[in-house]
Amino acid sequence: MSDDGELDAEQWRRLSPWAVGFIFIRIVVDFVRNNVPALAGAGAGVALIERIGVREVSLFALVALLVVALVCLIHHRRFRFRLSGDTLLVRRGIIEQTELKVRAERIQHMALERPLYLRLFGLVRLSVDTPGGAAAQIELPGIPTELAQTMRARLHREDHEAPAREGEAATDDDAPLFQATPRGLILHGIASNYAYVLAAALAPFLNQIEALLRWLLADTAMADHLQALGERPLLAGILLALALLATLLGASVTVSWLRFHGFVLTRSDGRFRQRSGLVSHQEQSLARARLQSVEHVQTAVGRLLGRSYLICRQIGAVLPGQENSARHFLIPGLRRVRAERLIEVFWPGLAQGPAFDRVHRYYIRALTARWSLVLGALTAAISLVAGNPWILLALSAVPPLVWPLAWLRWRAVGYRYAGDYLLVRRGLFGRRTTVFPLVNAQRLALRESWLQRRRGVATLIVTLASGPVEVPYLPRAEAERLSNHLLYRVEVSHVAPTARRSDCAWRSPT
Amino acid sequence: MGAATKEIALEFHNEPVDPDTLPAWEAVELEPISPRYAPCRLLTIGGWSALAAAAVALSPPLEAFPLAGDWRMAAGVFAAGALAAAIAWMEARRRAWGLREHDLIYRSGLIVRRTVVLPLARVQHVETISGPLERAFGLVRLACYTAGGLSTDLVVAGLERDTAERVRHYLLGRIGALDDAEAGDDE
Numbered sequence A: 001m002s003d004d005g006e007l008d009a010e011q012w013r014r015l016s017p018w019a020v021g022f023i024f025i026r027i028v029v030d031f032v033r034n035n036v037p038a039l040a041g042a043g044a045g046v047a048l049i050e051r052i053g054v055r056e057v058s059l060f061a062l063v064a065l066l067v068v069a070l071v072c073l074i075h076h077r078r079f080r081f082r083l084s085g086d087t088l089l090v091r092r093g094i095i096e097q098t099e100l101k102v103r104a105e106r107i108q109h110m111a112l113e114r115p116l117y118l119r120l121f122g123l124v125r126l127s128v129d130t131p132g133g134a135a136a137q138i139e140l141p142g143i144p145t146e147l148a149q150t151m152r153a154r155l156h157r158e159d160h161e162a163p164a165r166e167g168e169a170a171t172d173d174d175a176p177l178f179q180a181t182p183r184g185l186i187l188h189g190i191a192s193n194y195a196y197v198l199a200a201a202l203a204p205f206l207n208q209i210e211a212l213l214r215w216l217l218a219d220t221a222m223a224d225h226l227q228a229l230g231e232r233p234l235l236a237g238i239l240l241a242l243a244l245l246a247t248l249l250g251a252s253v254t255v256s257w258l259r260f261h262g263f264v265l266t267r268s269d270g271r272f273r274q275r276s277g278l279v280s281h282q283e284q285s286l287a288r289a290r291l292q293s294v295e296h297v298q299t300a301v302g303r304l305l306g307r308s309y310l311i312c313r314q315i316g317a318v319l320p321g322q323e324n325s326a327r328h329f330l331i332p333g334l335r336r337v338r339a340e341r342l343i344e345v346f347w348p349g350l351a352q353g354p355a356f357d358r359v360h361r362y363y364i365r366a367l368t369a370r371w372s373l374v375l376g377a378l379t380a381a382i383s384l385v386a387g388n389p390w391i392l393l394a395l396s397a398v399p400p401l402v403w404p405l406a407w408l409r410w411r412a413v414g415y416r417y418a419g420d421y422l423l424v425r426r427g428l429f430g431r432r433t434t435v436f437p438l439v440n441a442q443r444l445a446l447r448e449s450w451l452q453r454r455r456g457v458a459t460l461i462v463t464l465a466s467g468p469v470e471v472p473y474l475p476r477a478e479a480e481r482l483s484n485h486l487l488y489r490v491e492v493s494h495v496a497p498t499a500r501r502s503d504c505a506w507r508s509p510t
Numbered sequence B: 001m002g003a004a005t006k007e008i009a010l011e012f013h014n015e016p017v018d019p020d021t022l023p024a025w026e027a028v029e030l031e032p033i034s035p036r037y038a039p040c041r042l043l044t045i046g047g048w049s050a051l052a053a054a055a056v057a058l059s060p061p062l063e064a065f066p067l068a069g070d071w072r073m074a075a076g077v078f079a080a081g082a083l084a085a086a087i088a089w090m091e092a093r094r095r096a097w098g099l100r101e102h103d104l105i106y107r108s109g110l111i112v113r114r115t116v117v118l119p120l121a122r123v124q125h126v127e128t129i130s131g132p133l134e135r136a137f138g139l140v141r142l143a144c145y146t147a148g149g150l151s152t153d154l155v156v157a158g159l160e161r162d163t164a165e166r167v168r169h170y171l172l173g174r175i176g177a178l179d180d181a182e183a184g185d186d187e
Helices: A003-010 A018-041 A044-052 A054-078 A145-161 A182-191 A194-217 A222-230 A233-260 A300-305 A336-346 A362-386 A389-412 A450-455 A476-495 B002-011 B037-058 B071-094 B132-136 B161-186
Strands: A080-084 A087-092 A098-103 A109-114 A123-129 A138-144 A173-179 A264-268 A271-276 A281-287 A293-298 A308-313 A329-334 A414-418 A421-426 A431-437 A441-448 A457-464 A467-475 B096-099 B103-108 B113-119 B125-129 B139-145 B154-160
Touching: A003 A080, A003 A145, A018 A054, A018 A138, A044 A054, A054 A087, A080 A145, A087 A138, A109 A145, A123 A145, A138 A145, A173 A336, A182 A233, A182 A300, A182 A329, A233 A329, A271 A329, A293 A300, A293 A336, A300 A308, A308 A336, A329 A336, A362 A389, A362 A450, A362 A467, A414 A476, A421 A467, A441 A450, A441 A476, A450 A457, A457 A476, A467 A476, A476 B113, B037 B071, B037 B132, B037 B154, B071 B103, B103 B154, B125 B161, B132 B139, B139 B161, B154 B161
Parallel strands: none
Antiparallel strands: A080 A087, A087 A098, A109 A123, A109 A281, A123 A138, A173 A264, A264 A271, A271 A281, A293 A308, A293 A431, A308 A329, A414 A421, A421 A431, A441 A457, A441 B113, A457 A467, B096 B103, B103 B113, B125 B139, B139 B154
């Protein structure tokens, strides 16, 4: 690192002028993505344009774009950032100016992204995440690569000076902990749920796609074949399903490949780092001391293919469905043994012990009753709307259909108590196992419905800083034992600090 | 720093703990919250449902909602509100709380009972809140926040003002003491 870079980082700086364009494009794209499918999907967009007139609508759009461009320009003019020692300062705001200060030791996750369009200008996007939640999240879109690297090195340096954690110093090195293989990435693409995410994103456009296909196929040589297919609806259905599946899988594998190409996981100075990306390069780092829980995800398809992935969770709850976004520390395409070994790297001393303990069998009955009620109400509603009382006969088929699913759910749910850690598993066809140190528990809750009390079972909810973990239908005595032990571990870690393990230091050492 | 690490390693011991000898939170005698909380809840929910019923009764007949202005509909709304208020009354009478040396316990719920145990070491900050009606009854809610929570982690509702103030002081004192112990350890 040159001294120039260090000096530069201390001065107030602006984002690159190109960043105006990037911010502008991103706002427009986000707006289009969020709002246009809803409008177009319902056909309301077309109706609106017809009623108001194309010219007026385009004029309105143009004015809106100009306003957005102006806002971006002002935002860019007002946006300043600099480093002061180990603190990152950011001034921003259009009407009200706010200044954010983030100390290096507060940073739990840092990401450096290099999308193709930024790389052309030698720029990167640096984002910094603190436990303070969404409001304290800082993103510097479009700063020069060298500056970003200097800043990252400065913000990480604090960890060099931090005391070495037990026994970790000896094992810290830059040797990769894990490298994703091409095969692993393809399998990850198939096994992960990118396909469903894509399908959901395309759903609003189904009408348009169908119309387009019809128009394309209307008078070509294909028409005859299609007519022939139309006479065999089963064959047509199978072919269509296969084509859809192949398209989705192809897209899913492509997404996985773009996101995780060349994935390498390393560890140094109490931080885990990952580098990946085909077109858009990105680097992420995660502070070991801020890691709250590790989740091992085996999707249903993933279990068939023998691949799974890990999600490292930090302080701050992650909304479900956002796990695949670039902001989360995900390790893809792992074999079972590999995943288990990696979990041991994250949580040293975690013994691969005996099988998981199951929860009370009464859970099956409770689930069957709960799901049957919902399905039954749905059936009754359909029968009422259709005005056909015979549909009510389907009610008798509901419990036998639901029971096997409830049984599968019960089989998936389990917990294992392993020394300093607790493992909690759930799922239906897939499996999701959360592993966390006992001392990371923030709050315990015991939930008992009237029926549960009568059966002597209770649901234990352990809230971590990364979100809640639930163990349903534990025998009451077991729930109490487990919660008392958790409380003991949490409370003793603060009363006898010398015996405290480093991984409970969720308060930063000062 | 290396020496300190070694020292910690030497002092570190990990005796097996018999789970049956641990202090049990379920054995703690919880103290009911203020008896004034039940009428407070009753008035809150009863008041809202009376307002809703009045709105339905006095509203002119609407095209989209033909039952507006019908006294039977208004009576139905009020009956539902009264039922909710009665349940709220019974629920409020069942709420209880307890404070141990290292944690705060709060139990609530009538049909689904929920017991929350919050270790004091995990509390980041404490706040007392009271609405106008609660103030009239001399009641205060005590809200405790921990790290990473999207919402409040524990709200102890229906404490009398003096009690809440004393508990808040105790909690803040404990948090401060724990922080000091930690800072001392880190030096």
